[in-house]
Amino acid sequence: MTTYYSEEHEWITVEGDSGTVGITDYAQNALGDIVFVEVPEVGNSYDKGDEIAVVESVKAASEIYAPISGEVIAVNDALEDEPALVNAQAETDGWFYKVTISDADELKELMDADGYKAFTAGLE
Amino acid sequence: MLNKQGRQTDIVNLTELPQDSFATHSGNRGLEQDELLIYEIGDTERTGVDLEEVENFENRLGGITREDKIGLAGLSEPETMRHYTRLSRMNYAIDMGLYPLGSCTMKHNPRINEKVARLPGLADIHPLQPMSTVQGALEAMDKLAHWLKTLTGMPAIAMSPKAGAHGELCGLMAIRAALDKRGENRSIVLAPESAHGTNPATATLCGYKVKSIPATENGHVDLEALKEALGPDVAAIMLTNPNTCGLFERDVIEIADAVHDIGGYFYCDGANFNAIVGKVRPGDLGVDAMHINLHKTFSTPHGGGGPGAGPVVLSEALAPFAPVPYVVHSKQGFALVEHMEDGSDSFGRMTAFHGQMGMNIRALAFMMSHGSDGLARVAEDSVLNANYVMASLQDDMTVSYPGPCMHECLFDDRFLNGSGIATLDFAKAMIDEGYHPMTMYFPLVVHGAMLIEPTESESKQSLDQFIGSLRHLVAEAKAGNTELFSGAPYLAPLRRLDETLAARKPVLRWTKPE
Numbered sequence A: 001m002t003t004y005y006s007e008e009h010e011w012i013t014v015e016g017d018s019g020t021v022g023i024t025d026y027a028q029n030a031l032g033d034i035v036f037v038e039v040p041e042v043g044n045s046y047d048k049g050d051e052i053a054v055v056e057s058v059k060a061a062s063e064i065y066a067p068i069s070g071e072v073i074a075v076n077d078a079l080e081d082e083p084a085l086v087n088a089q090a091e092t093d094g095w096f097y098k099v100t101i102s103d104a105d106e107l108k109e110l111m112d113a114d115g116y117k118a119f120t121a122g123l124e
Numbered sequence B: 001m002l003n004k005q006g007r008q009t010d011i012v013n014l015t016e017l018p019q020d021s022f023a024t025h026s027g028n029r030g031l032e033q034d035e036l037l038i039y040e041i042g043d044t045e046r047t048g049v050d051l052e053e054v055e056n057f058e059n060r061l062g063g064i065t066r067e068d069k070i071g072l073a074g075l076s077e078p079e080t081m082r083h084y085t086r087l088s089r090m091n092y093a094i095d096m097g098l099y100p101l102g103s104c105t106m107k108h109n110p111r112i113n114e115k116v117a118r119l120p121g122l123a124d125i126h127p128l129q130p131m132s133t134v135q136g137a138l139e140a141m142d143k144l145a146h147w148l149k150t151l152t153g154m155p156a157i158a159m160s161p162k163a164g165a166h167g168e169l170c171g172l173m174a175i176r177a178a179l180d181k182r183g184e185n186r187s188i189v190l191a192p193e194s195a196h197g198t199n200p201a202t203a204t205l206c207g208y209k210v211k212s213i214p215a216t217e218n219g220h221v222d223l224e225a226l227k228e229a230l231g232p233d234v235a236a237i238m239l240t241n242p243n244t245c246g247l248f249e250r251d252v253i254e255i256a257d258a259v260h261d262i263g264g265y266f267y268c269d270g271a272n273f274n275a276i277v278g279k280v281r282p283g284d285l286g287v288d289a290m291h292i293n294l295h296k297t298f299s300t301p302h303g304g305g306g307p308g309a310g311p312v313v314l315s316e317a318l319a320p321f322a323p324v325p326y327v328v329h330s331k332q333g334f335a336l337v338e339h340m341e342d343g344s345d346s347f348g349r350m351t352a353f354h355g356q357m358g359m360n361i362r363a364l365a366f367m368m369s370h371g372s373d374g375l376a377r378v379a380e381d382s383v384l385n386a387n388y389v390m391a392s393l394q395d396d397m398t399v400s401y402p403g404p405c406m407h408e409c410l411f412d413d414r415f416l417n418g419s420g421i422a423t424l425d426f427a428k429a430m431i432d433e434g435y436h437p438m439t440m441y442f443p444l445v446v447h448g449a450m451l452i453e454p455t456e457s458e459s460k461q462s463l464d465q466f467i468g469s470l471r472h473l474v475a476e477a478k479a480g481n482t483e484l485f486s487g488a489p490y491l492a493p494l495r496r497l498d499e500t501l502a503a504r505k506p507v508l509r510w511t512k513p514e
Helices: A025-031 A084-088 A104-109 A113-121 B077-090 B111-117 B135-152 B164-181 B198-205 B223-229 B252-261 B270-275 B357-393 B423-432 B460-478 B499-504
Strands: A002-005 A010-015 A018-023 A034-038 A051-057 A061-065 A070-075 A097-100 B156-158 B188-192 B209-213 B234-240 B265-269 B289-291 B312-314 B326-330 B333-337 B409-412 B450-452
Touching: A002 A113, A018 A070, A034 A084, A034 B499, B111 B357, B135 B156, B135 B312, B135 B326, B135 B333, B135 B357, B156 B164, B164 B198, B164 B234, B164 B265, B164 B270, B164 B289, B164 B312, B188 B198, B198 B209, B198 B234, B209 B223, B223 B252, B234 B252, B252 B265, B265 B270, B270 B289, B270 B357, B357 B409, B357 B450, B357 B460, B423 B450, B423 B460
Parallel strands: B188 B209, B188 B234, B234 B265, B265 B289
Antiparallel strands: A002 A010, A010 A018, A018 A097, A034 A051, A051 A061, A070 A097, B156 B312, B289 B312, B326 B333, B409 B450
16 A cells, blocks of 8 residues: 655555545645545546545645546545545545546556655755 | 733633633623524524504415414514624624635725715616716726726626626636637536635636646746646636735746637736736736626625625727626717627626626726825835735745745644644634634645735734744744644634534524423
8 A cells, every 4th residue: 555645745655556635744734724625436437647536724725636547446535524634644545536546657647645745845 | 911012901810710610690791792593692583673454354375374373583672783794793894804805805995995886876776777877886896997907907807797606707718709700619627726715616617627727836826837738628727816825826827828829718807906006017917807806806895695706807809798787978978788799709697787896896996096006106115015014924834835925824734743633723722812814725726825915905013913923833833832723713602623523414494492
């Protein structure tokens, strides 16, 4: 089980040929209190970089971009009633959706935990 | 206590009064009254008016008579009047003080506009009256259209759109119609990161996919990234100039040329036209379509549920696709063309009637009372005021992009780093200082944005007072007085509201407590 990170502040934890996607703790902190999450529909396929979800906080609405291409196989329904989960546990219970990995090579374009840490440190 | 000029104003030292323990029986604070909901003042069980029972009443509604209660609160006339008058006193308005809401241009609405708009010959007419009886009103519309075309250097105009965003829709529909006429099915509209949210919304509504263009570190559109994004599938670019960072896009002509080279159109968001009116003609910059928010540049009243107006000027290329109606004049006088002529390329009609007449009249009054030199002064003074605010605060707050700026100045939250105070807290503390906060967290290209637009309405004295308040707050923040911010506002009718709870679990309907 390995977790990768994108420059758009999404994380994906890979298990076999599928992955779980959410936004990072850094991202939820920057967004502030999250009041609404729109997750994709199960069965839809997206290319890497497509707008796949929307997060609204008290500050702004932000698009979430698919960190990897594939078909959505599950979504986190709990976020509909409790979007605050993303603030509380961005990288565990606040996950957005699960996806099949159609091209494992795309993972190579993402960062590992240390790489992401250095990336966000550079943004401060 | 001393007033702003150092004059003694009160006989009681307010600071000696017990603050939070000063609870009144009524919940009011002096003449500042704690306002209840209208349902809490009135009662669904009583009524404010007594209507006599009608004798020999015959119900002809058949079986569809309402049987359950309608549930409206009954209030007497004085109770109703007082409720709404008290609420209106809690409003902050441009008529009460400086309103520095960036990108919104909260400027003074001159009273001469109101006087002219209330002339019975303009106020008491109906859109279905015979044209021969409304020649003056049609002439006023024609005159306004003429001056808007002259000021923008554009050959055609659509007067009917009823707001800025409606104008955007009009512009993109004209672009769509022009592309359809060419038999092209382009799918992408480009918009910079700093765009108003209405730009991508408009493009999406018109069926386009929006591609975002990043900003450079100087706050301008990244020209190289823009050129890379251009291609045969791009229908248009939507660009605000001056942009929402308060900067003039110097590459605008090169951008227009690049978009035209690939066969696309240049939509200019005219929200910030007030910074360049009388100075720059968008037509000379290669613009194909631009809306003009009459409530910004031409001082018609703002918001509050009132009508807006967003006329759209169009280039030669888009002119044939303009919507109906429009005013024409001949020896016989003025007339409205209400229907598309046979073979017309017009994309149709956007509104039931002819646009917001009251707003048109006010805008025309503003124009004619200012004259061409006066309108240029509007741009000059709005830019001067914004630069005065920016220069005065640049050592206290962090300026996002080096000046000079145009009509608004952008700060970010770096000056609050490490203080534990966020942009939101800072804005709330401004309410205690007696100011409506500036625009917060927009544009999105900087962190914790604070966008200030003083407009040309403010005197130097008024700006100095405002700058003094902000400097005071910055000093308090830097001194670590976080309490002044974290609980603010302390002096408003209501204290800090739970915006998160309000957004997550909004209470949209009053229900009687058990």
